[in-house]
Amino acid sequence: MHSVKEPGQITMQEAVVDVPLALSAKGIFKSYRGPGGSLEVLTGVDLEVRRGTILAILGVSGAGKSTLLNILGTLDRPDRGTLTLRDRRVDGLGEEELARIRARRIGFVFQFHHLLPEFTAEENVMMPLLIAGEGEARALAPEPELVLADEPSGNLDPAAARQLQDLLASLAREKHQTFVIVTHNDRLASLADRVLTLESGRLVATA
Secondary structure (H helix, E strand, O other): OOOOOOOOOOOHHHHHHHOOEEEEEEEEEEEEEEOOEEEEEEEEEEEEEEOOOEEEEEOOOOOOHHHHHHHHOOOOOOOEEEEEEOOEEOOOOOHHHHHHHHHHHEEEEOOOOOOOOOOOHHHHHHHHHHHOOOOOOOOOOOOOOEEEEEOOOOOOOHHHHHHHHHHHHHHHHHOOOEEEEEOOOHHHHHOOOEEEEEEOOEEEEOO
């Protein structure tokens, strides 16, 4: 049974639409050349993610989830398609400008820690701040607008995974940070505002 909308009442769907877009991708294609010819990985991905929400992306291994994250984070370029971060189209920008955007507006959480062994843990944490020109903000995290996470709980024990999941949910709700998370963790996916599956190179709604 559908509820009756009272005069002046805003439905949940209308409230979400009023939230500005953090990320928009349209017609994203990506293929790689190998010994056997061209391998099509992404075949027309369309995606909109609104500010302060959590999107979980599911899919089998090899479906192209990490490739999609790299493109959304401007670490890789699509063969064709458009990518807009907030209100700025970025797919045609040069590497220097993209590096500035990544340093100030995008955060990456990888499945593996990718720490620099010659630095301490504290120095590794400080590194993004130094790159962003904020070397004196040693006790602060850069709080990026968009966080892209590739299996962030994959190498954590259950207790640490739960702490991470609670932290991501808190940051989205309280700091209005936006998360796009590739995961096989059902509990993490259940915290998302929306869950999509990458199948045959495209994103589809998860039943």
